[in-house]
Amino acid sequence: MAQLAEKTVVVVGGGSGIGKAVAVAAARDGAQVVLSSRSRDKLEAAAQDIPRAVVSPVDMTDPASVAAWQTTLPAIDHLVISASSAAHGRFQDLSDDALRAMFDAKFFGPYATARAALPKLRDGGSITFFSGVLSRRPGFNCSGLGAVNGAVESLAYALALELGPRLRVNCISPGMIRSDAYAGMPEDARKTMYEATGESLPVGRVGTVEEAAEATLFVMSNTYTTGLVLDIDGGHMIRQYATR
Ligand SMILES: NC(=O)c1ccc[n+]([C@@H]2O[C@H](COP(=O)([O-])OP(=O)(O)OC[C@H]3O[C@@H](n4cnc5c(N)ncnc54)[C@H](OP(=O)(O)O)[C@@H]3O)[C@@H](O)[C@H]2O)c1
Known part of the structure; x- marks a missing residue:
């Protein structure tokens, strides 16, 4: 229970x-x-559910915001960057602007944020990035999202080497997880998506945020774990291929 006490x-x-x-x-x-994250209101609402939590807003895509955020940080043991945004679209249709905005939010943002936090990270600490299964098991209309996930995974591998043995660096690669990421979809479409994806997976359902969180705590806390991309995906990597 106390494995993160004093951390x-x-x-x-x-x-x-x-x-x-x-x-x-x-x-x-x-x-x-x-x-x-960017929204102080959202952070303060979340903090209501978390004992002793403090909030420090940042927009990872804004260098001035990242620099200001860095000055607010105490000494850190573990940095987790789950923030991102995703852009879907066919290769020939996804606009350059949408693609660049996604790389800004999901690759350059975490890169700059981790670099800014580096001096605050205590020896023996860790960084955990988030990618997604599309890097190695692509889907239709997801070439850009798959590519940015691949970039994040490469970064995690390289930083595990470069920052070790002072720090460990890992990456969680979720499959579909029921989360606020899909809150903007119409409810019927979201339900259909969860059911269809769940049926295609060996576990027969999509994942929960708690399942992804427990995996994150594992890579954060296990002191012999670095350079790991951990799939939390209900068997997405071995699921049946879709027909075109
Ligand atoms: N859920 C899934 O099915 C799934 C599947 C594959 C991969 N993933 C990956 O898993 C990670 C977590 O996903 P999730 O489902 O937890 O997503 P989520 O609920 O949508 O959370 C993403 C968070 O990112 C923050 N954010 C977005 N842009 C930001 C920026 N520029 N600077 C700072 N914060 C920013 C948002 O908060 P603000 O609006 O306050 O900024 C939001 O709280 C992401 O990397 C996602 O790509 C998720």
Whole structure:
């Protein structure tokens, strides 16, 4: 229970979805948690559910915001970056602007954010990035999203080498997880998507934010784990191929 006692965990993306579940689980295990993302209101609402949580807003795509955020941070043991945004579209249709905005939010943002936090990370600490199964098991209309996930995974591998043995660096690669990421979809479409995806998976359902959070706590806490891309995907990697 006390494996994170006396530890400080910063979760960028901690206001919703998997990031919030990571923050809840880390606080349960004794950590002091710092919640970050763009919306202070969202962070403060999330903090209501998390004992001792503090909030420190940041927009990872804005260098001035990242620099200001860095000055607010205490010494950190574990940095988790679940924040991102995704753009879907056929190869020939996805606009350059949408593709660049996604790379800004999901690759360059986490890159700059982790680099800014580096001086604050205590020896023996860890960084956990988030990618997604589309990097290695693509789907239709997801070439850009698959590519950005691949970039994040490469970054995690390389940083595990470069920052070790002082720090460990890992990456969680979720399959479909029921989360706030899909809150903008019409309810019927979301339900249909969850059911169809769940049926295609060996576990017969999509995942929960708590399942993804427990995996995150594992890579964060296990001191012999670095350079790992961990699929939390209900068997997505071995599911039946879709027909075109
Ligand atoms: N859920 C899934 O099915 C799934 C599948 C594959 C991969 N993933 C990956 O898993 C990770 C977590 O997903 P999730 O489902 O927890 O997503 P989520 O609930 O949508 O959370 C993403 C968070 O990112 C924050 N954010 C977005 N842009 C930001 C920026 N520029 N600077 C700072 N914060 C920013 C948002 O908060 P603000 O609006 O306050 O900024 C939001 O809280 C993501 O990397 C996602 O791509 C998820």
